[in-house]
Ligand SMILES: NC(=O)C1=CN([C@@H]2O[C@H](COP(=O)(O)OP(=O)(O)OC[C@H]3O[C@@H](n4cnc5c(N)ncnc54)[C@H](O)[C@@H]3O)[C@@H](O)[C@H]2O)C=CC1
């Protein structure tokens with residue numbers, strides 16, 4: 002018998018932002034009992050009493066079986082799976098507080114798409130370190146999953162990745178419903194890198210749009226972005242096929258093309274000439290992971306000797322004051338090379 006529930010019925014979602022709330026709805030619509038933890042009691046009360054979360058997903062009604070609390074201990078009691086839905090750079094601090102409250106046999110699931118600044122760890126590595134579990138037990142969900150579309154029950158697919166196939170299957174079953182189709186994969190490295198890197202490329206696509214550039218530029222950024230994330234993945238032992246899948250090109254296309262993407266929107270504002278602070282203020286407290294991940298992914302790539310010119314350019318625009326137009330000119334002026342080597 003595995004030391005975890007194979008038929009997961011009770012799920013706790015830690016984080017009541019856009020994706021935490023939409024994923025709780027997915028689980029509720031899949032027939033699971035869901036308790037969400039929200040940082041602010043008024044958000045928890047709104048979910049509990051009115052089944053809405055107007056600050057993040059206006060006009061969305063949550064299933065009756067989704068409830069919420071701002072008390073983490075109460076949220077976690079009896080959970081068979083714990084879904085971590087806070088931004089990447091805050092996962093370590095939040096999880097350190099929750100660590101002692103995690104039920105021993107609960108499957109830990111990460112929804113975050115980023116690489117930690119400083120440690121350069123992927124989210125499953127942070128979870129394993131803080132929760133003191135084997136990294137091979139942590140489940141990752143990734144794919145083209147813009148929260149608002151999922152919350153509107155628009156059809157979409159995702160990847161549920163874990164080296165332990167049985168754990169992946171347990172979460173796959175738990176979140177499978179009439180509009181959300183999860184596939185399993187054992188390549189956590191590839192899925193996590195795909196999810197983190199595409200946010201940075203989405204910044205660049207938004208920036209191009211903000212500069213008034215068209216579809217050829219966008220397709221070039223998406224394709225060369227895919228090339229550089231696959232290069233990083235290959236160096237870290239990811240399966241190259243993962244980047245051709247939902248967590249790679251799937252999420253890349255969704256995030257780079259959608260006006261719903263916070264990363265793309267953030268980049269567009271920079272392209273239009275807004276400062277980082279102005280774009281941050283306009284984001285209204287919602288996370289655009291690429292703004293921090295461009296620096297951590299760049300540092301990770303540098304430490305491994307992997308060339309990631311788009312990521313490097315996004316870091317210089319976001320954190321070194323380089324003008325987006327200038328960054329574009331420099332990218333085009335790089336030495337000529339073969340498409341693959
Ligand atoms: N929104 C989307 O469409 C999708 C988001 N994701 C990923 O899921 C993760 C969470 O994203 P969202 O729910 O969209 O973010 P969000 O910005 O909408 O919400 C973040 C949630 O985390 C909480 N939180 C706890 N500690 C925090 C801290 N120190 N700083 C900021 N927030 C804190 C906030 O109160 C809020 O409930 C991110 O890594 C994101 O890339 C993945 C797929 C889709």
Ligand SMILES: O=C(CO)COP(=O)(O)O
Pocket residue numbers: 114144145146147148200203252255256261262263264265288289290
């Ligand atoms: O990860 C996402 C879609 O899969 C959400 O992207 P944004 O964080 O840019 O909104």
